[in-house]
Amino acid sequence: MPAKATRAAFGEALLELGARDERIVTLDADLSKSTMTAKFAKTYPQRAFNVGIAESNMIGVGAGLALSGRIPFVCSFACFVVGRFETIRISVAYTNANVKIVGTHAGIAIGEDGYSQMGLEDVACLRALPNVTIVQPADELEAKQAVAWAVEHQGPVYLRLTRQNLEPVSPADYRFQLGRWLTLRPGTDVTVIASGGTVFNALEAAKQLQADGVSAEVINAASIKPLDEDTLVRSATRTRHVVTVEDHSIAGGLGGAVAETLGEVLPTPLKRLGVTGFGESGDAKGLYAKHGLDPAGIAASVKKFLNR
Amino acid sequence: MTVDGKLDAIARACRVQIIRMLTHAGSGHPGGSLSVIDLLVAIAFGRLRHDPQRPDWPDRDRIVLSKGHAVPALYTVMARSGYFPEEQLITLRKLGSPLQGHPDRVALPGIEAATGSLGQGLSIACGMALGLRLARSPARVYCILGDGEIQEGQVWEAAMTAPKLGQPEHPLDNLTVILDYNKIQLDDFVAKICDLEPLVAKWQSFGWPVLEIDGHDLAQIDKALDQAEATRGVPTFVVAHTVKGKGVSFMENNPEWHGKSPKPDEAIAAIREILGVSEAAWSDYLTTDRATRVIVDELRALDKQ
Numbered sequence: 001m002p003a004k005a006t007r008a009a010f011g012e013a014l015l016e017l018g019a020r021d022e023r024i025v026t027l028d029a030d031l032s033k034s035t036m037t038a039k040f041a042k043t044y045p046q047r048a049f050n051v052g053i054a055e056s057n058m059i060g061v062g063a064g065l066a067l068s069g070r071i072p073f074v075c076s077f078a079c080f081v082v083g084r085f086e087t088i089r090i091s092v093a094y095t096n097a098n099v100k101i102v103g104t105h106a107g108i109a110i111g112e113d114g115y116s117q118m119g120l121e122d123v124a125c126l127r128a129l130p131n132v133t134i135v136q137p138a139d140e141l142e143a144k145q146a147v148a149w150a151v152e153h154q155g156p157v158y159l160r161l162t163r164q165n166l167e168p169v170s171p172a173d174y175r176f177q178l179g180r181w182l183t184l185r186p187g188t189d190v191t192v193i194a195s196g197g198t199v200f201n202a203l204e205a206a207k208q209l210q211a212d213g214v215s216a217e218v219i220n221a222a223s224i225k226p227l228d229e230d231t232l233v234r235s236a237t238r239t240r241h242v243v244t245v246e247d248h249s250i251a252g253g254l255g256g257a258v259a260e261t262l263g264e265v266l267p268t269p270l271k272r273l274g275v276t277g278f279g280e281s282g283d284a285k286g287l288y289a290k291h292g293l294d295p296a297g298i299a300a301s302v303k304k305f306l307n308r
Numbered sequence: 309m310t311v312d313g314k315l316d317a318i319a320r321a322c323r324v325q326i327i328r329m330l331t332h333a334g335s336g337h338p339g340g341s342l343s344v345i346d347l348l349v350a351i352a353f354g355r356l357r358h359d360p361q362r363p364d365w366p367d368r369d370r371i372v373l374s375k376g377h378a379v380p381a382l383y384t385v386m387a388r389s390g391y392f393p394e395e396q397l398i399t400l401r402k403l404g405s406p407l408q409g410h411p412d413r414v415a416l417p418g419i420e421a422a423t424g425s426l427g428q429g430l431s432i433a434c435g436m437a438l439g440l441r442l443a444r445s446p447a448r449v450y451c452i453l454g455d456g457e458i459q460e461g462q463v464w465e466a467a468m469t470a471p472k473l474g475q476p477e478h479p480l481d482n483l484t485v486i487l488d489y490n491k492i493q494l495d496d497f498v499a500k501i502c503d504l505e506p507l508v509a510k511w512q513s514f515g516w517p518v519l520e521i522d523g524h525d526l527a528q529i530d531k532a533l534d535q536a537e538a539t540r541g542v543p544t545f546v547v548a549h550t551v552k553g554k555g556v557s558f559m560e561n562n563p564e565w566h567g568k569s570p571k572p573d574e575a576i577a578a579i580r581e582i583l584g585v586s587e588a589a590w591s592d593y594l595t596t597d598r599a600t601r602v603i604v605d606e607l608r609a610l611d612k613q
Contacts (some may be wrong), residue, residue, distance in 0.1 A: 025442070042591070045476065046477055047442070049438070051469045051472060051473070052465075052468070052469065054462075054465035054469065056428075056431070056461070056462040056465055057431045057434075057462055057465035057466045057469055060428050060430075060431020060432050060434070060435060060462065060466065060474070061431050061432075061434050061438065061466075061469075062419070062430050062435060062437035062496055063431070063435055064431065064432040064433060064434060064435020064436035064438070065435040065436070065438060065439040065442075066435070066439075067413075067420065067432070067435070067436055067439070068435070068436045068438075068439025068440050068442075068443065068445075069366060069439060069443055070367075070439045070443075072435075084427055087431075087462065089424050089425070090423070090424075090425040090428055091421070091422070091428050091431070091432055094412070094413075094414075094422045095413050095414070095421060095422045095432075096413070114416050119570070125511065137565060162540070172360075179399070187413075210572070219453075239495060
């Protein structure tokens with residue numbers, strides 16, 4: 001499989017699922033070409049609704065559609081849709097409306113557009129809401145499965161997707177399950193937990209670390225809420241060192257979730273890698289290097305963390 | 309008794325229950341509950357197709373009370389319809405009660421949407437109306453907005469979209485939106501805080517047919533709802549001119565009573581006024597109306613606690 005953006009995989013999956021399930025509808029706020037629902041809208045014009053640049057209304061209309069039996073996918077950039085937090089909080093989470101919130105353009109990897117378009121605090125915000133599950137696929141295969149799973153799942157879901165292409169990391173027989181993480185590479189010295197756009201880089205970092213004599217276990221944490229406590233604790237018990245890697249603020253995201261769980265269940269030395277401060281314009285590669293999320297940066301942080 | 313006379317009696321009984329439950333709760337919003345109750349009674353007992361035994365019936369008509377702080381009014385209507393026993397009304401706002409201070413769809417079957425964080429209900433109602441159209445359901449959606457509430461930006465996002473949403477195959481002509489225009493919000497008179505006028509022209513310019521009525525005249529409400537139901541191709545907006553605290557002289561048109569519950573003696577005076585009994589005739593009246601007497605005795609007991 002060639003590299004593909006998870007937003008593109010989402011658009012393809014939705015098109016296919018839409019043929020089989022009439023309940024699926026899409027809502028967009030003038031970004032359907034970017035969220036990749038445009039093909040669905042062209043194929044099923046009666047089930048695609050572009051409400052204009054009005055995300056709060058889009059979320060609320062989605063909630064109403066869910067409450068009358070539809071399965072709405074409410075789509076925008078992660079920062080814009082989650083920015084309407086109060087509407088998500090009441091109309092979706094508290095109501096337990098079966099709304100699928102899709103936030104594309106996650107993280108600093110969107111590059112040149114700069115901070116205002118980057119979803120960097122979305123996971124932190126939504127983790128605080130009861131009823132909302134958070135899923136971030138790491139490649140095309142996982143994204144397609146996550147979309148199919150979201151259609152079947154009863155309740156609010158947040159799907160966090162990338163603008164940039166992602167190299168495949170999942171085995172061919174992979175099946176996405178909520179609350180289940182997949183160990184992509186076994187190791188003994190350190191547990192590296194990544195999600196979404198950083199999983200491939202974490203695997204590349206593990207290869208570099210191997211050459212330096214460090215055995216890193218790499219886990220793909222697609223299910224951010226709920227997280228996979230069993231896999232986390234089992235791995236951390238063996239390696240006694242945990243590193244999280246995410247294209248999101250280091251506050252409140254995957255790293256925060258792992259810290260909360262380890263702190264209560266199995267206090268373990270932890271290093272959180274992610275974005276500190278605001279993002280900025282630049283090329284995606286340069287930004288990843290600056291924030292230490294490229295393979296070399298991750299490997300260097302792991303070695304420093306292990307005092308090697 | 310005429311139909312209006314029957315609805316009038318129901319509205320009066322609901323007003324008594326609103327005062328009763330808010331007094332037991334010790335907090336809540338009497339002003340907006342009393343201004344909206346005639347609208348709710350006209351909908352719920354005049355035309356609503358629903359089944360309290362089956363609150364999840366897909367083809368039920370839906371009421372979205374976007375001004376969620378007036379939910380005591382909705383609770384009285386729901387209790388009378390049979391969603392739960394009237395005795396449960398006095399559990400309002402108490403720990404463990406499904407009668408939350410603002411509507412909770414999960415806690416209480418029959419509540420259609422969690423509201424109270426103002427500005428969200430119209431969007432939800434639009435989505436419901438669209439979903440019902442897509443499902444080829446004959447059901448209608450009634451959305452009630454507060455006047456202060458429509459200062460929220462999301463309302464205008466929805467206002468701009470609704471007449472066009474679902475066109476041309478699934479227009480939202482199954483949606484009736486009613487504004488409880490009681491002219492008062494929490495801090496002061498709406499016109500002093502942030503005036504909404506020219507209100508009718510605003511909604512018309514967004515593509516809505518707009519009707520203007522006296523929101524306490526049951527015949528006028530009924531006629532407007534008929535007209536909305538007969539309208540094809542677009543949702544209808546009804547401006548219902550109301551009086552905040554309607555039915556209780558010392559609450560009427562007084563911003564003080566937006567969010568303050570009456571004390572037991574005030575509640576008893578309010579109930580007497582709602583029932584139209586003079587002070588002189590009150591003790592005699594209570595010997596003939598057993599139900600009211602129980603309510604009054606309960607309130608007096610509350611005073612001694």
